[in-house]
Amino acid sequence: MNRPWHLPEDLIERYVTGRLEPAQVLSVESHLARCEPCRAAVPYEREWLAASWERIEDLVDRPRARPVARLLRRFGVPGHVATLLVATPALARGWLVAVTAVTAFAVAAAHLVGRDPAAAFDGLLPFLVAAPVLPLAGIAVAYGPRVDPVHETQAATPLAGARVLLLRALAVLVTAMALTGAATPLLPGPPGLTTAWLLPALALTATTLALSTWFPPPVSAAVLIVAWLGAVLASTELAGDGLALFSPAAQVVYGLAVAALVPLVYLRRARFDPGESR
């Protein structure tokens, strides 16, 4: 039987100091993979090797970030926050499809009704009414034991409660407003009126969060959606002016409500924690 061949010392030295041609490097490494005595003869730094191996292992094992997470990172959101947001149940496909469908329907309605110049403003009403409640529907299914399968596990972690809920609510709000905002230029009508949904949306979202410090978010959101639709109905039927809820005076009220409710939510944020006494 032939004696096993080993790498000559000078070859090992030239390999270690990087003085070999690529083909020779491949040949040496192919031999090293099979020959333990030669591997032992190659000097190396233990810590460097461990760190290098870990980097390789990480590259091979870690999953490719989801498209939404990659997009968020591109906008400067830290990687771990992007991963947290991707798990938000409300940001799953169902809610996004629903928001897009409702927005598209409202835009189409505005154009259909708007053909009659006398009813142009009335045509905007479905859009203005629907846009503020879209974030509420998202917040209702963003956090809580009934809507999040991992809720009980995450309730026992340091980030439980306000941090996760508010982060998710913000993500839902931004997503809903981006989608609705993208549809706004497609609407017929003056810009002042087509963007009149913005402050009501912020006010209803802040009210939902404030109510959620007393009641579960789905209950708070459902109550507010019904109240909002009731107010629209009342102003249409009783006052005969559906757009009264979007008048400049009403916008001031929404702005004041946001200014008052945001600090309230902050002060009561501990109530979002499932481990907090009621």
Added chain:
Amino acid sequence: MNATVAVRGLTKKYGRNLVLDGLTLEFGRGVTGLLGPNGAGKTTLLRSLATTLAPDGGEVRALGLDPADRGQRTDLRRRLGYLPQDPGFYPHFTLFELIEYVAILKEMTDRRERHREVRRVLEEVGLSDRAKTKVRKLSGGMKQRLALAQALLGEPDLLILDEPTVGLDPEQRMRFRALVSRLGENRTVLLSTHQTEDVAALCERVIVMKGGRAVFQGTPRELAAAASGRIWICDAPPGDSRLFWRTADGRYRVLGDPPPGASPATPTVEDGYLLVLGEPFGAAE
């Protein structure tokens, strides 16, 4: 025993249903088993200790921390591993993604360290070769191992496991026992189970709950000893209301007063548990 977890007069009501009724208990490092029938309040106790539920009254001290205090509750969560009774998952996530998500909730913000920890816990439960599999493709036993993996993140000082062996096959249960006994060497593990064999095999200490109270606290040996002089073997069924069953060798194992012609048998943890519960044969609690 140096208690790492102490509970005093804990109460919790759901509507009119009193689930914890002034529960008082304590346990220290090592593996403690929690036994009790359905509705005894085990899961409510575990949720209170895991800080996912605020009790109505009483005191909890875990690792010297008071979960009723916000700051201490967060500190406790940093040192806690919790496997809930019904661990949920995001089915469209891979195993790696799901564990990484919980690792982020546990404040592991450094990506490289977090990934190292994710790989470590998946390796611990024997799922490292499935890291890129979607959760929805896992069997029930694998999901249970995945839930255990997230509880191990960050090497917690207090590990709370609610029925962790549900859905595991015998080989997986053996692996689980080996893992938990190793974990219990230098930390506090509380394990709720219906499997008295798990308690006998794993636990240094056992607590039996009934009706929201602890009706026994001691070692598994002491629990088995609670049935001393109350376990019998006879050739014919006793023919009354005593609890008995036919064993594999065709004889009858009887719990309670001795039937005529019966010989005493060595009690097990299960015998002790049944007698401590005091049902259905009227034995004293």
